Amino acid sequence: MLEISGITQIFGGVTALEDVSFRINRGEITGVIGPNGAGKTTLFNIITGIYTQTCGKILFEDKDVSRLQPERLARLAMVRTFQNIELFGGMTVHENVMVGMHTKSSSGLLACALKMPWSMSEERRIREASMKWLEFTGIADLADVMAGNLPFGKGRMLEIARALAVEPRIILMDEPAAGLNSQETLGLAQLIKQIRDLGITVVLVEHDMELVMDICDRIVVLNLGRKLAEGTPREIQDNPEVIAAYLGEDD
Amino acid sequence: MKRELLKFAAFTAFVLLMPLFFKGGYLMNVLVFVGINTMLAIALNLLLGYAGQISLGHAGFFGLGAYLSGVLTVNYDWNPWQAMPVAAVVVGCLACLIGFPILKLKGHYLAMATLGLGIIIYIVFNETIELTGGPSGLSGIPNLAVGEFTFDSDVKNYYLVWCFALAVVLFSINLANSRVGRALRAVHDSEVAARVVGVNARMLKIQIFVLSAMISSLAGSLYAHTMTFISPASFGFNFSVELLTMVVIGGLGSVYGSFLGAALLTLLPEFLRAANDYDIIIYGGLLVLMVMFMPGGLVRGFPDLFRKIFNRRGGSEHA
Numbered sequence: 001m002l003e004i005s006g007i008t009q010i011f012g013g014v015t016a017l018e019d020v021s022f023r024i025n026r027g028e029i030t031g032v033i034g035p036n037g038a039g040k041t042t043l044f045n046i047i048t049g050i051y052t053q054t055c056g057k058i059l060f061e062d063k064d065v066s067r068l069q070p071e072r073l074a075r076l077a078m079v080r081t082f083q084n085i086e087l088f089g090g091m092t093v094h095e096n097v098m099v100g101m102h103t104k105s106s107s108g109l110l111a112c113a114l115k116m117p118w119s120m121s122e123e124r125r126i127r128e129a130s131m132k133w134l135e136f137t138g139i140a141d142l143a144d145v146m147a148g149n150l151p152f153g154k155g156r157m158l159e160i161a162r163a164l165a166v167e168p169r170i171i172l173m174d175e176p177a178a179g180l181n182s183q184e185t186l187g188l189a190q191l192i193k194q195i196r197d198l199g200i201t202v203v204l205v206e207h208d209m210e211l212v213m214d215i216c217d218r219i220v221v222l223n224l225g226r227k228l229a230e231g232t233p234r235e236i237q238d239n240p241e242v243i244a245a246y247l248g249e250d251d
Numbered sequence: 252m253k254r255e256l257l258k259f260a261a262f263t264a265f266v267l268l269m270p271l272f273f274k275g276g277y278l279m280n281v282l283v284f285v286g287i288n289t290m291l292a293i294a295l296n297l298l299l300g301y302a303g304q305i306s307l308g309h310a311g312f313f314g315l316g317a318y319l320s321g322v323l324t325v326n327y328d329w330n331p332w333q334a335m336p337v338a339a340v341v342v343g344c345l346a347c348l349i350g351f352p353i354l355k356l357k358g359h360y361l362a363m364a365t366l367g368l369g370i371i372i373y374i375v376f377n378e379t380i381e382l383t384g385g386p387s388g389l390s391g392i393p394n395l396a397v398g399e400f401t402f403d404s405d406v407k408n409y410y411l412v413w414c415f416a417l418a419v420v421l422f423s424i425n426l427a428n429s430r431v432g433r434a435l436r437a438v439h440d441s442e443v444a445a446r447v448v449g450v451n452a453r454m455l456k457i458q459i460f461v462l463s464a465m466i467s468s469l470a471g472s473l474y475a476h477t478m479t480f481i482s483p484a485s486f487g488f489n490f491s492v493e494l495l496t497m498v499v500i501g502g503l504g505s506v507y508g509s510f511l512g513a514a515l516l517t518l519l520p521e522f523l524r525a526a527n528d529y530d531i532i533i534y535g536g537l538l539v540l541m542v543m544f545m546p547g548g549l550v551r552g553f554p555d556l557f558r559k560i561f562n563r564r565g566g567s568e569h570a
Contacts, residue, residue: 050443074449086444088437090504098430099437103449105430109458112429113422123429166448 001026001201002047002170007056009042016042017225020056024170029192029202031212033236034222035245040205041083043222044174048080049073060170075103079163080172083205085155089148093139093158096147097130100165104129130165137161137191153184160191170201177208189215213237221245255424262420262507266413270406278521279405283477285517286412287470290419292497292509294466297423299495300504301432302459303439304354305362307491308369312464314376314486315342316471321389321481322382331395335472339465346464350457369491376483388482395476408477415473419466423506435459436504500541502548511549 002024009017017039024030032040045051047058049070058066060078068076088096105126107119134140137157142150147158156176163171176192177185185208192215196202206212212219213233221228221236223245229236236242273279295309319338323329329337353364376383383389395402395411402411426432437445438452446452475481493516501512519537523530545552 048447070443070446071449071451074447080447082444086441086447088440088444090440091433091436095433095436099433099445099450100448102430102434107430109426109431109462112431113426115425119429126430162448 001061002203003059004043004047005057005059007043007046007058008054009039009046009051010054015225017046017053020222020225020227022220022227022230024201024203025218026201027196027199028217029196029204029215031216031219032203032205032222033207033209033212033219034228037224038222039225040222041174044080044172044205048078048172074166074168077167077169078172079166079168079170081156081159081163081174081176083174083178085152085159087147087150087155087158087162089146091147092143093145093147093150094127094130094134094143096158097133097162097165098126100133100162101126101130103166133161133165136164136194138187152179153181156180156184156188157191160195164195164200168200170203171195173202173204173206175205175207177206177211185211255428258507259421259424262510263417266417267410270409279409281517281521283405283408283412285514286409286416287474287477288494288497288513288517289416289510290470290473291467291494292501292513293419293423293506294463294470295494296498296501296503296506296509297426297435297459297466298463299498300502300509301427301435301439302456304456304460305358305495306365306460306463307362307488307495308365308367308372309463309467309494310486310488310490311369311372312342312346312467313471313474313490314372314481314483315345316468317475317481317486318376318383318389318471319468320472320475321392324393324476325389325391326382331393331472331476335469335476338472339468342468343461343465346461347457350460354453354456354460366488366491369488373483373487376486383483386483388480390480392475392479392481394479402477412473412477415469419469420506420510427504427506431455431458439504496538500538500548502550502552505548505550508548508550515549 004023005021007017007020008015020039020043032043034040042051046053049068049072052067056066057064060076063076065073065076088099091099105122107116107122111119131140131143134143137160139154139157139161142154147155150158156179160173160176177188180188189211192202192204216233218230219233219236220230221242228245229239229242231239269282270279273282291309291313295306298304298306316338319341320331320334323334323337324331349368353361353368356364377386379385402408434445434450434455437450438455442452497512497516498509499512500515501510502508519534520530523533526533541549541552545555547555
């Protein structure tokens with residue numbers, strides 16, 4: 001599904017990532033974990049086209065996407081969410097998700113401004129389909145609320161709903177549980193499993209070990225910019241190197 | 252959607268009935284300007300209020316429209332109806348060419364680049380004397396006409412200009428509530444998030460820059476054909492700033508706000524004339540007060556103000 005090979009990222013003399021390679025399998029939930037500063041978010045930014053890596057290659061469904069911009073990746077059905085949720089604060093919850101359907105619609109500027117019949121019927125389709133995603137993430141009752149006024153947990157759900165509206169085949173989530181209370185985290189775990197059940201491949205960077213061990217099919221561990229280990233949650237928990245470098249530090 | 256239509260119908264009725272209260276006179280001429288400035292403020296608002304991109308050079312596009320219309324009709328005997336769309340297309344192409352490099356810039360740098368653009372255009376008007384008449388201006392620009400009917404009075408021009416202005420209002424409202432308008436607002440709120448869900452922010456900014464320039468050009472052509480005389484002084488940096496003020500005072504991201512801003516800033520100097528030399532002080536003071544107490548612009552500030560007054564009254568009754 002997604003093949004990352006030899007990714008190295010150097011920021012002005014500091015090596016953030018060094019020769020990181022791994023694969024993400026279709027239909028699985030993969031967790032990327034590691035101590036602070038391990039390079040997890042940098043890796044996410046590279047995969048999703050926010051940064052361009054110093055060297056290395058990324059294949060998405062056997063297509064080289066190493067240097068594609070985020071908007072191109074969205075059209076190829078790859079989407080992400082952010083650690084500090086990035087919402088369109090001045091728009092309603094419903095409108096936020098409607099923007100998620102940008103690549104699934106095509107009316108141009110003139111057709112929109114002149115209210116051409118085809119753009120009007122497309123508008124109805126966007127309106128209805130985006131509602132479906134609000135229901136899926138359980139925030140349909142907030143459809144007309146300004147996104148900027150949402151509590152953090154609901155904002156997180158909205159960001160996921162908006163990402164799902166892109167109809168991705170892979171979704172990358174950067175610390176989706178950050179800032180959520182334990183109740184909300186439980187709901188999130190359920191939701192992520194439901195997303196996988198839709199046939200969408202999920203990759204997440206996460207610090208909440210309980211969540212990661214609970215829902216992930218496979219885990220990749222990064223430490224100091226290098227890949228330390230990868231395997232099933234059980235293998236990772238039993239890996240002495242991981243315990244030394246990361247889990248052991250907790251105590 | 253129904254409510255939008257109703258609002259637009261009410262606005263149209265208001266605009267159409269205005270001349271009945273003035274019966275010609277000097278103020279009619281000012282109201283023609285309100286129409287032109289409304290078009291300009293909406294054009295700039297699409298860029299600034301919706302897409303979040305600043306321009307300090309919009310007077311330049313306005314001037315280009317005016318001068319292209321003027322030069323083509325005066326020097327080359329074109330029909331004004333032909334000159335107007337040609338001017339808009341030329342300005343649109345120019346905006347597209349300029350937009351590619353300068354819309355890569357953000358914030359202050361974009362402000363500087365568009366400022367420079369406006370100044371360059373202003374200098375061209377002044378220096379190409381053979382074509383434009385230079386600083387002394389270009390006169391004898393023909394009025395628009397349909398058959399034998401010539402738009403040669405203020406009332407006629409009022410309806411002519413407002414036909415275009417209302418079309419621009421409707422066009423912009425439709426745009427704002429559509430797929431493209433949402434994408435624009437999304438880019439404004441979080442460009443990175445918009446890109447991640449597939450919005451090509453760069454192309455969208457260029458598109459809206461071109462549209463904005465073309466509407467400004469159209470306003471410029473109307474200005475030239477209604478005033479019949481143009482000179483570079485009307486299209487300088489000062490006017491770019493005035494347009495920016497209209498948009499901000501009226502309310503960013505609101506089409507009707509742009510009308511309010513344009514109307515206020517066009518009419519205020521006329522009403523303050525009675526204050527003689529103090530007019531500029533009162534004018535400046537009012538603007539400062541408005542920005543302080545109505546940071547969301549007139550379009551949001553007035554309802555808020557009413558609510559506050561109403562609430563205070565309600566509160567004192569309880570006390």
